[in-house]
Amino acid sequence: MGAIYRREMGSFFTSGLGYVFLTVFYAFSGYFFYTEVIESGISDTSPMFARMFIMFIFLIPVLTMRLLSEEKKNRTDQGLLTAPINLWEIVMGKYMAAFTLFVIAECIVFVYALVLRYLGSVVWASLIGNFTAMLFLGAAFIAIGIFVSSLTENQMAAAVVSFVVMLIFYLFDETLLIRVSNDTVREVLTALSFRTRYYEFTKGVFSLSSILFFLSTAFLFNFFTVRVLEKRRWS
Amino acid sequence: MIEVKNLTKKYGDKLAVNDISFKVEKGEILGFLGPNGAGKSTTMNMLTGYISSTSGHILINGKDILEQPKEAKANIGYLPEIPPLYLDMTVDAYLNFMFDLKKCKLPRRAHLDDVCGLCKITDVRKRVIKNLSKGYKQRVGLAQALINNPPVLILDEPTVGLDPNQIIEIRSLIKKLGKKHTVILSSHILPEIQAVCDRIIIINKGTVAADGTADEIAKNITNEHKMTMRIEGGTHTASDKEKIVSALRSISGVKYVRADMEREKGIYDYDIETDGKTDVRREINKVCRDNGWNIMMLQLSDLTLEDIFLKITMGENFDMNSEKKESKPRPRINLVSESDSGANDDGDKNESEKKADKKTDKSDSAGGDK
Numbered sequence: 208m209g210a211i212y213r214r215e216m217g218s219f220f221t222s223g224l225g226y227v228f229l230t231v232f233y234a235f236s237g238y239f240f241y242t243e244v245i246e247s248g249i250s251d252t253s254p255m256f257a258r259m260f261i262m263f264i265f266l267i268p269v270l271t272m273r274l275l276s277e278e279k280k281n282r283t284d285q286g287l288l289t290a291p292i293n294l295w296e297i298v299m300g301k302y303m304a305a306f307t308l309f310v311i312a313e314c315i316v317f318v319y320a321l322v323l324r325y326l327g328s329v330v331w332a333s334l335i336g337n338f339t340a341m342l343f344l345g346a347a348f349i350a351i352g353i354f355v356s357s358l359t360e361n362q363m364a365a366a367v368v369s370f371v372v373m374l375i376f377y378l379f380d381e382t383l384l385i386r387v388s389n390d391t392v393r394e395v396l397t398a399l400s401f402r403t404r405y406y407e408f409t410k411g412v413f414s415l416s417s418i419l420f421f422l423s424t425a426f427l428f429n430f431f432t433v434r435v436l437e438k439r440r441w442s
Numbered sequence: 443m444i445e446v447k448n449l450t451k452k453y454g455d456k457l458a459v460n461d462i463s464f465k466v467e468k469g470e471i472l473g474f475l476g477p478n479g480a481g482k483s484t485t486m487n488m489l490t491g492y493i494s495s496t497s498g499h500i501l502i503n504g505k506d507i508l509e510q511p512k513e514a515k516a517n518i519g520y521l522p523e524i525p526p527l528y529l530d531m532t533v534d535a536y537l538n539f540m541f542d543l544k545k546c547k548l549p550r551r552a553h554l555d556d557v558c559g560l561c562k563i564t565d566v567r568k569r570v571i572k573n574l575s576k577g578y579k580q581r582v583g584l585a586q587a588l589i590n591n592p593p594v595l596i597l598d599e600p601t602v603g604l605d606p607n608q609i610i611e612i613r614s615l616i617k618k619l620g621k622k623h624t625v626i627l628s629s630h631i632l633p634e635i636q637a638v639c640d641r642i643i644i645i646n647k648g649t650v651a652a653d654g655t656a657d658e659i660a661k662n663i664t665n666e667h668k669m670t671m672r673i674e675g676g677t678h679t680a681s682d683k684e685k686i687v688s689a690l691r692s693i694s695g696v697k698y699v700r701a702d703m704e705r706e707k708g709i710y711d712y713d714i715e716t717d718g719k720t721d722v723r724r725e726i727n728k729v730c731r732d733n734g735w736n737i738m739m740l741q742l743s744d745l746t747l748e749d750i751f752l753k754i755t756m757g758e759n760f761d762m763n764s765e766k767k768e769s770k771p772r773p774r775i776n777l778v779s780e781s782d783s784g785a786n787d788d789g790d791k792n793e794s795e796k797k798a799d800k801k802t803d804k805s806d807s808a809g810g811d812k
Contacts (some may be wrong), residue, residue: 209541214528247726286526286586289490290543291516442616 211287211300212307215274219308232312235262240319244343244374250323250331252316256337257409260402264377266435268369269309271352273362274301280360288440294433300352302429309345313338316339340408343421344401348373357435376401380391443468443622444489444594449498451484453647455785458484458650461498466641468593471620473639474628481648482628483523486598489626490520503592516544519623521594523599525583529572533563533582536571537589546590553589555557559584560615576603584612588619595619595781597627601634613638632751651754669723670702671712673730678708686712689729695720746766 217227236259268426278284287297316338324327351372354355356365379400387393404417451459459481466472474482476521487493489500491514493508496789500507505514521721537554546553558564561581564680566574571582580603587595600667601609601614606656619625629635635642644652652659675682683701690699695716702711723740730737 214531214539214540218530259696280521280524282524283526285487285492285520285524285530286540287543288492289515289518289522290540291512291545292543293512333490365512372720427507440492442731 208300209399210294210298210302210305215301217305219304220324224273225308228266228308229312232262232266233315235259236315236319239324242336245326248366250327250336251317252323253333253409253411254339255316255319256341257406259341260344260405261346261377264370264373267309267345267348267373268366269356270305271349271356271369272366273356274305274353275357275436276359276362276365280362284396288436294436296431297436298353302349305349305353306346309349310342313341313345335362336411336413337408338347339413339418340405343418344405347401347421347424347428350432352424354428354435357432359361379403380406443470443503444626445499446489447499447501449485449488451481451493452486452494452496457648459488459495459548460647462645462650463498464643464650464653465625468624469621469639470625471616471625471639471804473635473642474626474645475630475632475635476628476644476645476651477627479629480645483598484648485645486596486626486628490518490596492520492522498627499501502729516590517592517594517668519587519589519595521583521587521595521600523585523598523602525579527571527579527582527586528572530567532570533558533574534567536582537567537585539588540586543592545651546588551764553591556589557585560588562611577605577608580604581608581612584615591623593623594628595625597625600627601629609634621659644751646754652812667741668713668715669716670703670739670741671726671737672709673712674709674736674738677723678732685733686710686735687802689733690714690726693722693725693729706738711739 219228221267236255237264239255240252243252243258275284278287288294307331316334320329320334322332335351345368352365352369353370355360355391356370357369359365376399379396380402381397384393384400384403387396398420404414406421407414407417446462446464449459449462450457452616460504462485465531474485476482484493488495491500491511494508500514503517504513505517521522531539534554537557538550539549542805553760555564561584563578563581563585566578566582566702572616573580573583580600582598585599587597597616601612604612613634616627620638620640627635629736639656642652642659643650665716673686676687687699687701690696690712696714697717698713698715700713702713703709714722714726727737729735
């Protein structure tokens with residue numbers, strides 16, 4: 208796992224993809240920080256975090272698209288799958304690399320906190336709560352992105368499909384769900400709504416069940432990815 | 443070291459590998475030979491655990507590749523058809539990555555220096571793999587397989603893309619490696635297999651068509667105990683033939699004699715088959731001398747590995763152990779049609795022999811008639 212993790216981290220920066228991801232992330236979050244926090248004159252960072260959700264939908268597919276699709280295309284998966292390691296180590300190595308980059312990006316909010324501190328006071332509870340929510344949301348989305356990447360050899364296809372999948376999760380909000388007439392279906396869909404769960408945090412509610420939801424999504428999709436790799440061997 | 447039992451792989455309905463079994467002993471260099479699409483790469487991919495088998499077992503050093511994949515894979519170094527190289531890495535970074543991936547416990551610097559020295563890539567270690575020539579990429583692929591000194595090396599067409607000098611180098615390297623490692627190597631280049639391998643398995647259409655050393659295969663397939671002789675009788679007429687045939691038949695060790703066509707005026711050819719144990723040439727010589735006949739020619743039907751390969755893979759329904767092979771037409775050098783002599787050589791053959799002859803004539807005249 209360590210070897211794959213280190214290789215992927217290196218590859219993010221030699222290919223430039225890591226820089227692109229960080230630059231775009233910083234630029235947009237900076238913009239949201241300016242419009243939602245500084246300009247509005249409210250020192251609570253929650254509105255900024257709420258706006259950042261849509262950014263993930265575009266940026267996380269970029270991070271995950273080539274992780275497994277390119278291995279398959281260049282046949283480098285032959286090296287990985289014939290090495291004396293198990294499939295979980297391969298998937299987790301890649302997952303943790305993408306997640307690390309995501310955390311590096313996310314930590315920019317502490318820079319914003321410093322700026323806020325200079326201008327006024329920081330609502331630390333809200334900031335830390337939102338930061339945690341974003342961390343786990345990212346964890347879930349990255350797992351979804353890697354799963355999609357394992358299904359194809361084409362990184363653009365992987366990016367577009369992960370984008371669409373995440374967009375669907377984004378569109379699942381209260382205004383849409385309210386139109387579902389069947390109660391049971393609505394309840395299930397509400398429980399699966401990433402957006403509703405994430406927005407809970409931005410409203411100041413720290414929901415442990417949502418954290419668990421994101422964590423289990425991450426685990427489930429990593430598990431699916433392992434199964435896809437396993438299935439490819441058996442087909 | 444490697445044991446393969448009844449290995450089968452199906453892709454949907456297509457049978458890619460059909461019931462292959464073989465064993466490779468420690469320190470052996472085994473060559474897989476076969477035309478494109480014969481199932482060589484599929485077999486190798488199964489041996490290394492990249493794909494699973496539909497049925498059958500593979501034991502590497504006693505460990506089943508599907509049941510104990512980690513332990514089994516730790517024994518293998520694999521160079522696939524397309525080397526698994528990350529093009530954006532430098533050779534050094536890549537080899538270090540493979541070193542970690544294989545969880546190698548050897549001293550890193552010294553081991554990587556060794557491997558690079560063996561594969562002659564020391565001078566490109568700082569370069570990005572993307573910019574290397576195909577030959578260098580192939581050698582980096584080989585270096586990667588050698589990391590951690592695996593007891594088993596599986597090399598899928600290792601000399602593809604190399605120039606003649608490099609091919610010779612790689613061959614001698616493989617031979618050298620064969621002293622310490624068990625090597626399985628695939629190729630469709632015959633001289634390569636002949637030059638490097640102790641043992642050859644010819645794979646065709648997913649099955650093992652032949653297994654043995656080059657000599658053994660040649661012997662089994664071509665029936666080296668078959669020969670063609672041209673003997674000049676006393677009278678230069680067809681009546682010589684019967685005398686000669688019966689005289690030859692009386693020699694112990696001769697299984698079958700057949701008079702062939704008239705090659706030179708009044709002189710006939712004879713196909714002789716022995717039991718494969720006795721060398722009857724001296725005895726034949728003696729009989730001829732006693733009868734005053736002259737031996738004009740003696741030719742053992744000896745095929746090169748190339749002939750065998752073509753014979754096996756060109757769609758002939760070949761079966762090494764079947765009796766049918768005795769009625770198979772042997773390759774000939776003559777350009778004259780055989781059918782015109784068919785009336786002469788009836789003699790005292792039984793029905794099946796006659797049938798066999800007819801078959802021979804038919805296929806010969808269909809194939810090579812002028």
